[in-house]
Amino acid sequence: MTRARRKPVRDVPIRSRIARTSRDRIVVRGHNLATELIGKVDLGEMAFLMLRGRLPTEHEARLFNAVLVTLVEHGLTPSVLAARLTYLGSPEALQAAVAAGLLGIGSQFVGTTEDVAQLLQEALSEEAPVELEPVARDVVARYRSRAAAIPGIGHPLHKTADPRAKRLFDIADEEGYGGRYVALMRLIAQEAERALGRALPINATGAIGAVMSELGLPWHDCRAVGLMARTIGVVAHLQEERDHPIAMQIWLRAEAESSSVRSRS
Amino acid sequence: MTRARRKPVRDVPIRSRIARTSRDRIVVRGHNLATELIGKVDLGEMAFLMLRGRLPTEHEARLFNAVLVTLVEHGLTPSVLAARLTYLGSPEALQAAVAAGLLGIGSQFVGTTEDVAQLLQEALSEEAPVELEPVARDVVARYRSRAAAIPGIGHPLHKTADPRAKRLFDIADEEGYGGRYVALMRLIAQEAERALGRALPINATGAIGAVMSELGLPWHDCRAVGLMARTIGVVAHLQEERDHPIAMQIWLRAEAESSSVRSRS
Amino acid sequence: MTRARRKPVRDVPIRSRIARTSRDRIVVRGHNLATELIGKVDLGEMAFLMLRGRLPTEHEARLFNAVLVTLVEHGLTPSVLAARLTYLGSPEALQAAVAAGLLGIGSQFVGTTEDVAQLLQEALSEEAPVELEPVARDVVARYRSRAAAIPGIGHPLHKTADPRAKRLFDIADEEGYGGRYVALMRLIAQEAERALGRALPINATGAIGAVMSELGLPWHDCRAVGLMARTIGVVAHLQEERDHPIAMQIWLRAEAESSSVRSRS
């Protein structure tokens, strides 16, 4: 029943290089946990260390924390609702509700930062410097020919400008990371507005995808960063659910509406 | 089939007070996300804001980040192995593997910080100042009479001192949070060593439970903090699993050992 | 950080006795899978074999299948809604949505069959035959003194009789499993109606808890049976969600209601 099993498997050793522990020391990604990390780095820097294998510079730390902070909270998302509805059934197992809140972080929501980063990273995969305007025009033309939405631009509510996107790009500029990915994302938005004749500001997804690319994260690691940040948001919503529950109300309304018998009576 | 359904339910409004969004602003826990949080607070401070409803002081921020950083990584834990084995089957759904890694954060592992915090918070629930030595003696006597292990002390490897615990208590002292919970935890360890006649240093769990209590977190929120931090560790292990896989090896060895037929042939 | 780790661990072999595989045979719980199970037993009988370690009699098979069939579907439960909302975010990972649908099967919903079975099994734990009426009176009195709802009786909709409960008890009688647990459950309902002065028919949970007890399942295995059956129901709802989606609507309504700005505009 197993595709993977067909591959020949050598008797490889079981080893993780992330941490080493001895009687008096724990070393994580090459740094003594007690003396070099605890009390010296913040959670965003620790996350960078875990993901990239080295501590961030001060500039990278501020920018990466900014991305993470942006991703923490987005209101009553489907993920948050799934977590709250799960908590209603098993309040004794917080981890189950948090896990339910992460399971929808797939292709449709937070995962869309992946699409932006992939678009940008593939467009600029050449080592040689390229002119960005033609690349932007080409991207827009390609999506238009498929009648597909360009990832990272436009927002149903923030119609003229997404305040998070502007802020992230400002910080990227301040920290010296307003490079080619940021520039290309800006050009794509301009070109799309020109071609489609309506306001299509860069949204948070677009800014995050561009900034992660500037920070050297491969596009397939973007979802990982989203999961790190969203866990915090989901936990806060479950705390609120405990004190001010709404899940039962969502359930009862859905059930009542679906049950014609009850809604008629 | 539902216990909860029996409760009378008024038609309560569906509302979350965590965030508010309008055309040009997103406000999270009372702070403008773009102008007051992104680029100004780190992920640990954001987590504190989400959990407690207010931003931490500089002192709280350093101590809370220290706790979070301590919790991120603990080697090839059962959680990490569950995540890696899940990734082996569905590498296309990172969120599924991360969720599997959180689902075991229950009563037996990270959740044990809850036990420590509950012990300390219940022991010091009186408003009146109490002498701590008798409380410590009482705690130790109570656990001994049940032949139960006292949470927060002793470690199979760090036999004389857990470097993380010492460091967390130093930071608590530096930041002005070395209060009664920290003092009680220290006294419990001393009393247990005296009563049982062997080294029983405060371990990371013990230090975290005491420091979270100093930070005013109710004991039932400790698991939530562990989930926030562990997500980061689990993600890093999945990144390692992608590049240096071990899950298949763990599987093949377990299967081969269990299958007498194959191990004999 | 680990409570479990403190236990001394011998180097125990890794072994599962559920199945054995050799070049030409797979043996599950003592039966040749290909020649004795596939094509000969139905899924309910297979589930009984897996849980109990032996095949059911014809009578047990009919009764156990009846319990499972009863548990499959219950409309737009919180579990089903959590699954559908997860599917909205990651339709490419069906297993993630199904898992989200199981994560709320805890203390509050399907898990309540556990409460019924525990109540009945503890009340009849004596080997000696006991008179059932006094036991029933004692149970009702005990719950009333705590002002607690008695598990297994009463239903917000099926006020006079739960058709599933009646049917399950009829089948238990037909198959020779209408024993002391079923009798006690009936007496508890009668006594509760008498004491509280209103109709409190046995509900599906009550009937399932009693019938599982008759089948010899320890109360802590009831949740396991619920999980088996509910997976099937959740899968069917996800199939419906794919073709006739409602999750986005639930999300948009919740978000709109919570966001005062949008609901005003």
Added chain:
Amino acid sequence: MTRARRKPVRDVPIRSRIARTSRDRIVVRGHNLATELIGKVDLGEMAFLMLRGRLPTEHEARLFNAVLVTLVEHGLTPSVLAARLTYLGSPEALQAAVAAGLLGIGSQFVGTTEDVAQLLQEALSEEAPVELEPVARDVVARYRSRAAAIPGIGHPLHKTADPRAKRLFDIADEEGYGGRYVALMRLIAQEAERALGRALPINATGAIGAVMSELGLPWHDCRAVGLMARTIGVVAHLQEERDHPIAMQIWLRAEAESSSVRSRS
């Protein structure tokens, strides 16, 4: 942050057509649950009803149950190990461990039945009758040219014949469902053996994919069937883990092997 949100959404009603409940009746997929399903259909027939919207014939019921029974148990799979390792951390939340056991049912293992069914259903998508031999030759040639393994054939242990596959095809023949999909699967295996010059018997995955196609299940529903069956297997392994634990041993060995310090000392 949301791709889906961009789609215009009408105010669609929230409705599930799977079940209807009134004061005295529960109707599931058009059948009265109490009088037509409980006690009359087995769990496999109920699963068919839920998935397909109608009850199976006697022939379909036997064949579909056979497929489900085949999928229940496969030894210490990665899924089972993930479930057991999760149970080690939160034995109080069975649903969390079961969910962990389902989360790896993705592209690499049980999900491979999807690949077989897709291959067969796409190869025979024409309404006109086609000759099967050229189709089989074409399939084998296509996979060979990509140096890809053909799904559904070959097995590392059952080298000459997979007893499950043979049995499933026998039952399909007996029940009148040994049609074009089964025939094409057989021809593909024969052609692959001829072309590659070694035994490549149809494995369980291959047989299940073919039989599900015969039963009219679209290929993208195969994973759903696997999830239904595997839940039962995972639950049984967790029951065994409770009584005869191995997860701690797997964990301690992995940790010891990875920690050079400990393995040297």
